Amino acid sequence: MLATVAFLAFWILVGLALFFIAMRRGPRGKHVAAEGEGRGSRRAILTSFLVFYVAVGIAVPALLITGNEDNADAHVGGTQISLTKQEVKGRELFGQRCANCHVLAAAESEGPVGPNLDQLRPPAELVYDAIVRGRQRGGGTMPAGLLEGSQAEDVAAFVAATAGR
Structure with a gap:
């Protein structure tokens, strides 16, 4: 501005x-x-x-x-989606911390390592759990504690609201 x-x-x-x-x-x-x-x-x-x-x-x-x-x-990502303030914050944080690994059209990310969130369409609770606890399965390893508290909630809300849309 x-x-x-x-x-x-x-x-x-x-x-x-x-x-x-x-x-x-x-x-x-x-x-x-x-x-x-x-x-x-x-x-x-x-x-x-x-x-x-x-x-x-x-x-x-x-x-x-x-x-x-x-x-x-x-x-968002070329599609018309109304985002809440929490989801807007989550979009920014997703771009900083998650976009390198995950595919999510709403964030215009094409990460090759993590699962394709547009195909998976995870609920906010699963995303929050993955951010806080991490994941040790599949082709990559997602470390625990990438974000905490309200930041993790913001990203989870953004992914749940936009994945697959």
């Missing part, structure tokens, strides 16, 4: 600088009067510029940013 604000602030300052340079009649303030130019035409140009600047330079980017943030939480 901070990067977005900094980006917008930079372009707002650039636009304002260009505007004030133009209003001073160029970088050195010299100007040859054009025919029919007066205070009224300068005021009309200023008003037109400000309206255009606000509409294009501020309103459009703000609408696009707002629309993208709202949309980002709704789309």
Whole structure:
């Protein structure tokens, strides 16, 4: 979010600088009067510029940013799924700790070691137990205690809500 604000602030300052340079009649303030130019035409140009600047330079980017943030939480792995706050946290943690080993379309992970969670579709209790106690079967070994407490619950909720969907 901070990067977005900094980006917008930079372009707002650039636009304002260009505007004030133009209003001073160029970088050195010299100007040859054009025919029919007066205070009224300068005021009309200023008003037109400000309206255009606000509409294009501020309103459009703000609408696009707002629309993208709202949309980002709704789309998971290319499918439309509504996630709770707990599941959103679980998605982030899954990406950090689990995605290297497990396949889960909702996290866009293709891990080759652990079981394919989309095919398995485990309930939250099984996922939580595997995270806390680990697994020593199959082609790989999942260590115990990868996450604890609410973090393990968040990942379990995310996997249960999205696996196979």
